[in-house]
Amino acid sequence: MxxxxxxxxxxxxxxxxxxxxxxxxxDDELADITSRLVPRRRAGLFERGRTYLGDPGLGKSVLVxxxxxxxxxxxxxxxxxxxxxxxRDPLAALADVLAPLVPAGERVAGKxxxxxxxxxxxxxxxxxxxxxxxxxxxxxxxxxxxxxxxxLASETDRLLVVRVDEVQNLSGAGLSQLLTILGDALEMQxxxxxVTGNRVxxxxxVVVLLSGLPAFPERAAAAGATFSRxxxxxxxxxxxxDEVRAALAFAFADGYExxxxxxxxxxxxxxxxxxxxxxxxxxxxxxxxxxxxAAWDASTGAVLTAxxxxxxxxxxxxxxxxxxxxxxxxxxxxxxxxxxxxxxxGGEQADGTTLAQAVGRRSSSDIGSTLQALVTKRLLALGPDxxxxxxxxxARNLAGG
Numbered sequence: 071m072x073x074x075x076x077x078x079x080x081x082x083x084x085x086x087x088x089x090x091x092x093x094x095x096x097d098d099e100l101a102d103i104t105s106r107l108v109p110r111r112r113a114g115l116f117e118r119g120r121t122y123l124g125d126p127g128l129g130k131s132v133l134v135x136x137x138x139x140x141x142x143x144x145x146x147x148x149x150x151x152x153x154x155x156x157x158r159d160p161l162a163a164l165a166d167v168l169a170p171l172v173p174a175g176e177r178v179a180g181k182x183x184x185x186x187x188x189x190x191x192x193x194x195x196x197x198x199x200x201x202x203x204x205x206x207x208x209x210x211x212x213x214x215x216x217x218x219x220x221x222l223a224s225e226t227d228r229l230l231v232v233r234v235d236e237v238q239n240l241s242g243a244g245l246s247q248l249l250t251i252l253g254d255a256l257e258m259q260x261x262x263x264x265v266t267g268n269r270v271x272x273x274x275x276v277v278v279l280l281s282g283l284p285a286f287p288e289r290a291a292a293a294g295a296t297f298s299r300x301x302x303x304x305x306x307x308x309x310x311x312d313e314v315r316a317a318l319a320f321a322f323a324d325g326y327e328x329x330x331x332x333x334x335x336x337x338x339x340x341x342x343x344x345x346x347x348x349x350x351x352x353x354x355x356x357x358x359x360x361x362x363x364a365a366w367d368a369s370t371g372a373v374l375t376a377x378x379x380x381x382x383x384x385x386x387x388x389x390x391x392x393x394x395x396x397x398x399x400x401x402x403x404x405x406x407x408x409x410x411x412x413x414x415x416g417g418e419q420a421d422g423t424t425l426a427q428a429v430g431r432r433s434s435s436d437i438g439s440t441l442q443a444l445v446t447k448r449l450l451a452l453g454p455d456x457x458x459x460x461x462x463x464x465a466r467n468l469a470g471g
Contacts, residue, residue, distance in 0.1 A: 072331035075369035078261075079328035081321070082362030084470050087131040087392055089139055090359060095313035096133050099304060107277060108206060111229060114272025118299075119256055121237075123287075124306035125397055125461070127356030130165050130281040132365040133306070134233050137279060146229040147219060153235045158242055160248040161208050168212075184446055209247055214254045220274040224260050229275045237282035242322055249290060252278045255301035284448045289321045305448060308353035308461055316405060318344045322374075336374060342376035350383050352462040360386055394467045397449070402438050404429065412459050413468035419456035 081091035101121070110117040122130045135151065142148040149167040154160065216230075223230040232252065240248060258274040268335065280286075280301065287303065318339060327337030347365065357401040362384025365374060383390075398406060411428035412420055422434025422441055431437055441457065444450040450457045459465035 074330055074335045075337060075366050075370050075374070076330070077367060079330070080366045081326065081328075081365055081368060082216070082359045084359035084363050085127075085357055088138045089132060092317055092362065093136070093356065094317040094358060096129070096136075096306075096307045097294050097406045097433055099133060100137070102139075106381060107227065108141075111273070111275050112276055114258070114262060114275075116273045119252065119278035119280065119301040121282075121286070121301045121303040122306055123282055123303060123448075125283065127354060127393060128304060128306045128308065129355040131235050132355070134235065134281045137230060138233055141229060141231045141277070146231055147223050147229045148233075150233045151235055152233060154239045155239060158239075159243040159432055161212050161251075164248060164251070165212055165215065168219060169216055172222075172231075192227050209251070213251055213254065216251060216276075217258060217274075219260055220255060220276050221260060221317075223275050224457075226261075230255075231277045231279070233279040233281070235281050238286045238289065245265065245289060249300075256300050261416045263391045264318075266372075284446065288446075298435060308463075309351075309355060309358065310353060311348050312350045314353065314358060317345060318347065321349040337374060339374045340376055343374050343379050346376045346379035350379065350382065352466060354394075354461065354463045357390060357463060360389065360393075377471075391467070394461075396461050397464050401440075404437070404438075407445055408440050409444055409459065409464075410468045412450060413465040414459050416457070416469075417462070417465070419453050419457070419458045421456040425457060 077355050083090045103120070107117050107120065122133055124130050125327050131151075138150065140147050149171055152161060152163055152167045186387055216232075217230075219230050232255075234248070234252075254277060255276045258276065259271040260274050262272040264270050278301070283306065287298070291298075299405065322337070322339035322344075325338050326339055330337055343365070347358070349362055350361050361379065361383055364386045365379040366382070367383070368378040368381040369375075399410065401409065407429040408425050411425050414428075420428075422437065425441070426432065426437045429437065434441070441450065441452075445452055448460055459468070
């Protein structure tokens with residue numbers, strides 16, 4: 071008899087950026103797209119772009135990729151993904167993902183065809199840092215291409231969807247230019263005819279999705295880009311335990327169907343195994359996928375057990391520790407001490423004075439800038455009764471768990 075669980079049918083995908091078969095949470099973010107952003111944009115109404123920020127492993131890229139996949143299945147023009155690497159020319163990178171959206175071998179709107187030709191002429195396609203073409207020519211040609219694609223989307227009753235990942239790697243003039251082009255696209259208006267037959271101006275059917283680390287808004291502001299007016303920002307938090315339970319219960323309700331060498335089969339999940347996965351991942355999206363993948367590979371039977379979870383977790387323990395410690399890398403000695411003091415409250419909120427005294431200072435004013443830096447980095451959250459560590463995985467690690 072063939073193995074039921076194999077590495078080929080493992081539904082957990084840690085760190086891939088791909089949309090995993092077992093989806094957890096983000097209901098509010100997905101509902102916002104389907105019930106507000108998309109309907110308003112399709113109706114020619116203004117709606118800001120969306121920016122999703124958070125620490126590594128919180129599922130920013132996965133969320134944006136799921137939205138993009140859903141829009142592609144709906145028939146929209148979906149660019150990308152555009153993943154910004156350090157030092158990459160942002161205008162050239164945008165041109166590279168937009169160019170394939172221009173239909174080949176067909177009669178298309180003259181504007182988008184000619185705009186693509188100008189983008190080629192100024193060397194944006196495949197360009198790298200060091201091009202000597204005037205910035206204004208590059209900027210103008212790329213703006214025209216975006217506008218041409220927006221017109222094409224409008225004429226074919228579709229949305230133009232642009233997504234940019236790792237936006238924190240952008241800085242300076244390149245950041246300002248890219249955000250201005252995308253922001254102008256969101257505010258672009260095109261002539262249309264309303265239901266009474268009158269000619270009106272409507273906002274172009276453009277959707278822009280950005281994702282990156284929490285420091286990005288500060289960089290955008292420093293670059294002088296009108297970021298907040300054109301983009302609504304959501305900071306992603308870890309999952310709740312109930313979100314993880316619900317996802318697992320849904321995925322395994324009637325058995326999770328897989329393909330084996332002997333044909334289709336069902337994998338079932340013990341309640342104890344579900345609770346073990348909830349316990350070890352602590353709401354961290356990456357740890358959930360990592361723990362699930364390791365548990366799946368721990369044996370080959372048709373029932374995923376709590377013992378499988380424990381065995382798999384032991385196998386990936388070093389990777390777990392490295393992932394969690396990465397979240398606090400680069401902190402100053404005082405920042406780490408304050409964060410550790412907050413972690414040792416056992417999940418309770420602590421006021422600034424309590425944390426200050428825990429690190430040998432007299433009052434919260436003595437560590438005010440440190441507290442603010444930790445809040446900005448999304449390591450601490452300020453609630454009505456004080457501060458708490460955002461990530462339970464980080465808190466447990468710092469508290470010695």
